[in-house]
Amino acid sequence: MAPSATTLSTEAPQVLATKLVTRTKNADGSALYPDYLPFYDPLEKVEDLGEFEHFDPGHRADPQLPNLLATATKIDGVQLSQLSPAGLDELALMAAKRGALVFRNQDFGDIGFERQKEIVRHFGPLHIHGWAPHPAAGSEEHMIIYDHIDDLRVRKSWKGRSPVQWHTDQSPEPQTPGTTFICMLESPAAAGGDTLISSSVQAFKSLSPRFRKRLEGLTAIHSNNDGVAQELKNGNGAVMRRAQLEQEHPVVILHPVTEEKALYVNPVYTKRIVGFDQEESDYLLKFLFDHIAKRQDFQCRVRYEAGTVLVWDQRVTNHSQTLDYPAGERRHAFRLTPLANKPIPSMVEKDDGECDKDFARASLGLC
């Protein structure tokens, strides 16, 4: 019988090979964006940014998004480099509501360091990473993401452990990142190098109301000590621009604009729950980390093409890299990371009636 749409076939799926995307590459194997190649200076130091006042651009946004979508009816037609300040405000609001936005066919990678930074500074002062490379030509705010046969430094840092590590960037900062940009410059030839994203709003919402209440009011310690230790393995070549960071943050936070609650722990940086004994903290954090990793019903996977820019709100998402392409192939991108508000604790509500409002739970008699 010939296979139909509803009949399983035992034949090999020949069609898959012809669907693989071929990404642009230079014929001589050189980088498409040499100005953005990574540069490591072990002697480099930078000052901490210090406390600053943050007013989130999303507060100013028109919820109808007339400027963001002035030249488009959906984000397919948006050119990030052309957005007005009001359009960027609306971008902040949309990213806060949706978690992550994927913009295709952008010229963002071709407009130069200064213009790129000018755009992203709209969302907050730009973070300088403690050890990740920046371009040799300057701009220490550009965090270069690079993996290639001529520089396996990052790939080697994952040696012997899973490269899939859910996190929000730089959560050990006192004021953590907000609306963040990754601009893809060059992807592995066929496929791969995607970014995984998980909604931390949904991660919180999907827990039972009674469990949610147990989490609210808790705080946790975030530290980048593991990353520092990993970087120090580079010996004389290790870059340590800043001191190690450690910070206490609420376990459940409020987004400053949408006021949605989000689970704010991650397996890369969150070390322990304050006031819990070690075993209690380990037990709870293991559950929460597994919850973030396993719940594919609130995750998405961003596949990059030439000119793709990912804009996402770190306060309402976790994300992870993938290393699913052949070792030695070039993957090259940069991240610009604006710092935003100090994480806002959600208030513990005595009886918010949330369970009765949740039809899925109420209809199953779970309240």
Ligand SMILES: [Fe+2]
């Ligand atoms: Fe990250």
